[in-house]
Amino acid sequence: MKELVIISGKGGTGKTSLVAAFASLVENKVLCDADVDAADLHLIMNPTVKERHDFQSGHDAIINAEKCTRCGLCRELCRWNAVREDFTIDSIDCEGCGVCVYFCPEKAIDFPLKTCGEWYVSDTRFGPMVHARLGIAEENSGKLVTQVRQEAKKMAEAQEIQLILTDGPPGVGCPVIASMGGASAVLVVTEPTVAGRHDMERVAQLADFFRVPVMVCVNKADLNLDATSDIRKFSEGKGYAFVGTIPFDPVFTKAMVEGKTILEYDSRSEAAKAVLKIWNGIMESMVNSTA
Amino acid sequence: MIISIASGKGGTGKTTVATNLALSLGKGVQLLDCDVEEPNAHLFIKPVFEKTEVVAASVPEVDEEKCNLCGKCGEICQFKAIVVIGDTVLPFPELCHSCGGCMEVCPVKAIREGERVLGIAEMGRSGDLEFAHGRLRVGEAMSPPLIRKVRSLTKSDGVTIIDAPPGTSCPVIASIKEADFVLLVTEPTPFGLHDLKLAVGAVRILGIPSGLVINRSDIGNDRVREYAAEVNLPILMEINFDRRIAEAYSRGQMLVEVMPEWREKFVRLYDRIAELVEAGKH
Numbered sequence: 001m002k003e004l005v006i007i008s009g010k011g012g013t014g015k016t017s018l019v020a021a022f023a024s025l026v027e028n029k030v031l032c033d034a035d036v037d038a039a040d041l042h043l044i045m046n047p048t049v050k051e052r053h054d055f056q057s058g059h060d061a062i063i064n065a066e067k068c069t070r071c072g073l074c075r076e077l078c079r080w081n082a083v084r085e086d087f088t089i090d091s092i093d094c095e096g097c098g099v100c101v102y103f104c105p106e107k108a109i110d111f112p113l114k115t116c117g118e119w120y121v122s123d124t125r126f127g128p129m130v131h132a133r134l135g136i137a138e139e140n141s142g143k144l145v146t147q148v149r150q151e152a153k154k155m156a157e158a159q160e161i162q163l164i165l166t167d168g169p170p171g172v173g174c175p176v177i178a179s180m181g182g183a184s185a186v187l188v189v190t191e192p193t194v195a196g197r198h199d200m201e202r203v204a205q206l207a208d209f210f211r212v213p214v215m216v217c218v219n220k221a222d223l224n225l226d227a228t229s230d231i232r233k234f235s236e237g238k239g240y241a242f243v244g245t246i247p248f249d250p251v252f253t254k255a256m257v258e259g260k261t262i263l264e265y266d267s268r269s270e271a272a273k274a275v276l277k278i279w280n281g282i283m284e285s286m287v288n289s290t291a
Numbered sequence: 292m293i294i295s296i297a298s299g300k301g302g303t304g305k306t307t308v309a310t311n312l313a314l315s316l317g318k319g320v321q322l323l324d325c326d327v328e329e330p331n332a333h334l335f336i337k338p339v340f341e342k343t344e345v346v347a348a349s350v351p352e353v354d355e356e357k358c359n360l361c362g363k364c365g366e367i368c369q370f371k372a373i374v375v376i377g378d379t380v381l382p383f384p385e386l387c388h389s390c391g392g393c394m395e396v397c398p399v400k401a402i403r404e405g406e407r408v409l410g411i412a413e414m415g416r417s418g419d420l421e422f423a424h425g426r427l428r429v430g431e432a433m434s435p436p437l438i439r440k441v442r443s444l445t446k447s448d449g450v451t452i453i454d455a456p457p458g459t460s461c462p463v464i465a466s467i468k469e470a471d472f473v474l475l476v477t478e479p480t481p482f483g484l485h486d487l488k489l490a491v492g493a494v495r496i497l498g499i500p501s502g503l504v505i506n507r508s509d510i511g512n513d514r515v516r517e518y519a520a521e522v523n524l525p526i527l528m529e530i531n532f533d534r535r536i537a538e539a540y541s542r543g544q545m546l547v548e549v550m551p552e553w554r555e556k557f558v559r560l561y562d563r564i565a566e567l568v569e570a571g572k573h
Contacts, residue, residue: 137459174434193540
């Protein structure tokens with residue numbers, strides 16, 4: 001069983017659109033939306049939710065005003081200045097470390113487990129999908145990412161499905177780290193811009209650090225053919241599998257507006273053909289890799 | 292005045308707006324790039340860096356001679372960053388949130404403050420524009436502490452523009468909280484709209500006035516405009532899709548340098564923001 005995680009470094013390069021397109025190309029797979037912070041894959045996949053689960057992680061600290069003597073020890077100890085002058089706790093600033101709870105001489109601080117999101121197991125026209133929604137302004141996104149990936153893996157094992165396609169988040173921080181650990185490979189979707197190149201190098205470096213094989217493709221490639229060529233050379237120099245390029249094509253937006261993958265919208269477009277080539281490149285690379 | 296540029300969805304044009312707005316305003320402006328995971332503003336502003344600071348988080352270091360293996364450190368830790376196993380104490384510095392609890396609770400004062408490097412903060416200037424950004428160490432999971440360090444460089448006067456990361460969780464909150472205004476940048480597509488709603492949710496939880504820039508405004512559909520009207524989110528600027536803009540961006544060129552007519556539009560954008568902030572005070 002293999003898991004391909006699609007990441008980018010830079011936001012907006014086309015990860016989700018590409019995952020949706022791959023979903024229409026591959027028969028047996030589990031879809032996993034690990035971009036729990038700003039999940040969009042469901043807007044194309046249109047899932048029917050079969051299971052809904054609360055995601056609980058971390059704690060809130062809440063001062064019980066009746067027991068509080070305003071001794072101020074919590075305010076001294078809190079490294080986030082989350083305890084206000086009126087001895088209420090700002091839940092956005094609160095890190096959930098429990099230090100105030102532990103040391104309060106009156107045991108006046110409650111420390112309930114937080115429900116900070118939900119995760120779902122759903123059916124789509126392209127097969128099963130695990131996805132999630134992190135609450136706005138919440139922390140613990142890495143843990144929710146881990147949860148959805150674990151559930152996708154369980155489902156793949158139970159149904160003897162050999163491939164998990166995971167839509168990853170942008171950046172290089174905790175949700176991205178959580179999305180790539182143990183992956184068979186990552187596909188870095190980048191764009192031929194200075195920002196795209198800069199960000200791609202960082203996220204590829206992260207994948208190297210976690211010893212996950214890297215594949216690269218360039219979206220909107222004809223925006224700057226020199227930059228595309230530089231990215232190809234860079235990738236090959238690093239031993240990353242360069243699996244192809246996709247031309248800039250309004251079909252991506254038009255398909256998205258209709259809630260379709262680009263293959264459903266126009267399978268004869270240049271972009272759709274390019275995606276097919278890339279998918280073949282990915283399959284070759286994954287078959288040949290030692291992962 | 293502190294203006295934070297955020298979005299929800301990645302790739303909508305936050306850095307384009309932040310850098311061009313900062314450059315168009317002339318003197319007394321500071322740009323802070325708080326997208327410490329993938330800082331891009333410097334690629335366009337091209338500042339001369341004058342100072343670099345290594346930024347570290349405090350993590351436990353255990354003096355094994357003093358340690359009596361009581362296990363209180365492991366009990367208080369909410370993040371499994373320090374554990375007693377048999378006759379060893381194992382810190383996991385990469386999991387540590389630097390709350391200081393283990394150090395505080397240790398009855399024999401066996402835990403001292405060690406360091407985990409988060410990344411660097413770099414400060415510099417480009418002409419009149421003051422610039423700073425953070426660069427997260429690749430492999431570091433937590434960006435908010437480095438973002439807070441960059442935010443601490445905010446000048447007490449003039450205008451500070453903050454380029455925030457994409458998303459709506461803790462790195463974005465660290466980049467927008469206590470700003471006077473959050474300028475949201477979106478694209479008029481289903482993904483743009485979906486993530487914009489999350490961003491508006493975050494901004495409203497924090498109680499900060501906000502407005503909208505619609506980038507690539509002539510593609511997609513009208514749902515973003517309808518939504519903005521429904522929730523009283525003023526549309527302050529639209530940038531139409533123009534391949535020239537995209538190509539200039541791809542080369543690391545500033546929009547207001549390639550198409551100088553945009554400078555005035557960014558100045559007017561600032562004026563509208565200033566009006567809204569002033570109106571919000573009454």
